[in-house]
Amino acid sequence: MSSDDKETNNWAMILHLSMLSGLVVPLAGLVVPIVIYVLKKDSMPGLKPHGYVVFNWMISAIIYAIISMILMIVGIGFLLLAALGLVSLIFPIIGGVKASEGEVWPYPLSIKFFK
Template identity: 50%
Template sequence: MSVAYEIQRLTELRNRGELSEAEFQAAKARVLAGEPHQFQIPSASANQMAMLLHLSQYAGFVIPLLGFIAPILLWQLKKDEIPEIDIHGRIVANWILSSFIYSMICGVLMIVFVGIFGFIILGLLSLIYPIIGGIKANDGVPWDYPGSIRFF
């Protein structure tokens, strides 16, 4: 593989959010120094843990607020042990914060009854997105939830 190809690959990973700016710069420095960075294919257990991270949002249906706490807790406990989890944890945390903001906006819009439709849409998306994210994670593909604001 050529140096140009490796840098192009790193740039694509950074643009998709799979590499932070610091990770990108470090990997680029290794490539330019003649030490190409080999990206490992996530293992099946890492994919399953990432899927569990996405699906843990449903824990809130059993115990209130656990759907917010469980994914964040899983992400923080496993991100150093399983590096692939960090990407999925960021995606889920961004969705949790985004959905909280959207629900606050819908609460304000309840004054003019438009917020009811917003809550219905947000509820449907909160049911559908973790399933799609979990399926994609099990395949080893990080999937950004559409409409999610990037905080991390």
């Protein structure tokens, strides 16, 4: 593996894990991945598929959160929101580990807005 591939894999891992920054600073989990992608996409073309996976999940999670909030009226939204919170923690970690190995891992349940 060349040093360029290793650097791309490291930035891809950081891109996935950057979604967890929202646990520390509100909205950082949405802003930080976008900033990393915009700054690195031209110099590292291998980062683009990871960016698409991350952005697909971010948009999907927002849609699922809105649906969960609406369903809170009937009581099941709380369970769905808790499940969404759990997978929003697990998926970036798995994606980051896979990215460090050079693999693009599409998040399950993610709606494909970008391909």
